[in-house]
Amino acid sequence: MGAVNINSSKNPRSPVSRTRPFPQFHRISIYYLAFLLLPLLILLLSLTKENIRSPPPPSFSHPLFSYLQTPELEIMRFHVLSLLGVGGALINVAYSAAIALAPRQTNSPEPIAPTTIPDFVDLLSLDSTTATEVAAKLNDSAAALNLTGAPPSKAKLRKRTADLATELACWIIQLKFAGDACQDGSTSYTTLSTLNWSKTCWLQPKCIVSPSSASQVSVAMIIVSYLNVKYSVRSGGHTPNPGYANSNGGVLIDMSKFQSMSLSTDGTVASIGPGLKWVDVYNYFNQRGTTVLGGRIPDVGVGGLLLGGGLSFFANKYGLACDNVKNFEMVTPDGRILNANAGQNSDLFWALKGGSGNFGIVTRFDMYARNDLAQIWYEVRVYDASQTPAILDAVENFQKNGEVADTKASFVFSATTDVTLVGYIYGGTASSLPSAFSAFSSIPFLGNFALPTVGTHYQLVASLASAFSPIPARHDYRAVSTGVNATMYKTVYAFWKTQALAINAATGGSANMSFSIQSFSKSAVDYGYSNGGNALGLVSQAQQWFTMLIDWDNAADDTAVRAAGKAVTDKWSEVSNALGFGNPYIYTNDASRDQNPLATYPAANIAQMRTVSHKYDPRQIAQNLQSDGYLLSKVP
């Protein structure tokens, strides 16, 4: 068949046409401007000579009429009209100002819930032959699929029905998206189904669709939600949790074509697509003399990292990367295209900052550009593993003193069983190791992974590429948080090392575990609150978010390797609680599939996220149809 017009803006029922020409606030302003002009017009009229001219000769001579037309009353009429004009104008100015200054909450557009097959087909903007073909096939299966538009429920997705629905959804997707969709058997399917960073996520989706605009994502979600089929969303594909960013038997919505980037003309807002890798983002903005807060490793994706929170090199000064988002463009699970920011859909804006993929598919992030981080100082030192206890003492010292004294300073710490890497990063220029890092300065090191450099965010991140093997492997990560205490760090480090050596031996040298302390300072927490807050609900105190990466080769070792990782996070909980440094919080972006990070958010935040979820996803499509993820429906 011929090329299919995916841009449905010509269709009056299409999701694109449902977005209004002006944002709500502008429409209100225009309305009040009109009403501001009306009294001014009255005022002007009252001032014209016409209005104060002598009254015309009376056409009849009733005494009251003669009285009403005396020059005194004419002047009074002029004053009354003037007062009315000025008063009306002032009231309207005050009302317009109140509207402009009040916290604004735009109502989301109407939910899209086609109840009939023609309604659904209409939303797809297919050419008439294809539309007839799709409608006929859906009519054939209507009874079997219960195409009533009723909310989906997991119970309804019985295997046979689900298979038929997914087959139909993929057939329609293929018709609609042509070369931007694929199914098993094609070369693009083989490439795209194995794009995920971890082999644990190389699954077998029924079909893969790669939209490249918000309206295309909208169409994909309308198909998925109408037919009640399982789906998953993948941006960078760096989660190692199976089913989170790929799917067995469902529809994979691959966001890798969302690669656009731009800087606003005044240089303050950086717009980035979710399908980008961080190294490409930094490269682009580096060429424009600025940067944004984001991931520290080159290949990690934009979408998942920003929705889970986002640890960067500059958290101490600017909080989480999600706290640096000014606006999210999002497609709701039923296909509406919305913007969420401090003025529009502000409840959704808050929830998207740390709420993961619970509310819809984000198609663009507008972030604050950080020009002050265009030039930074950094150095990465390599230490022998025997120095690690001394480094952990210095870490505690830095968390209590260095990062408090200077919010430009931060470090990264990652230990293997042989060596420990510490990166010292300073969000400004320096001639040598800044004094904030003095606790580390006397610890002997083997050499430099990166020499002391005044450079750019892009250079630093690009230089870290060589620390990661390009050969695909199986991976997992796990997260646990604690307070700040070197004795605890050293106790768990010793335990971790025995586990890491043992699992490496048990897997014939295949499994390697790392040990990373990630500091999250009080000022990082407070920045989030001062910037409108986020869904995480962190306690305002210095803390560390431990994470570990585990890499291995054979699926047969999955259980043993993951058990070794779990033993380490369990140890953190045991030791931190025993020493009084326990912190129940689990960082979403580093949490393994058996962990439930959202369950560690404050109960009030979860309740608010549920309210937001029901408001923007009344059919609860994201909860019931998404293959897996850090979902609200999994929070007890």
Ligand SMILES: Cc1cc2nc3c(=O)[nH]c(=O)nc-3n(C[C@H](O)[C@H](O)[C@H](O)COP(=O)(O)OP(=O)(O)OC[C@H]3O[C@@H](n4cnc5c(N)ncnc54)[C@H](O)[C@@H]3O)c2cc1C
């Ligand atoms: C080597 C390595 C280094 C890392 N470094 C950092 C770091 O420096 N800082 C940090 O905070 N984290 C880091 N992480 C963790 C990382 O943030 C998460 O793995 C994150 O999920 C990766 O983002 P992604 O776009 O690649 O996600 P994906 O794997 O594509 O998706 C992860 C989850 O987010 C959902 N999702 C993705 N895109 C969207 C979207 N557009 N709309 C709605 N939902 C979406 C997916 O459905 C999925 O559930 C690192 C991970 C690894 C493996």
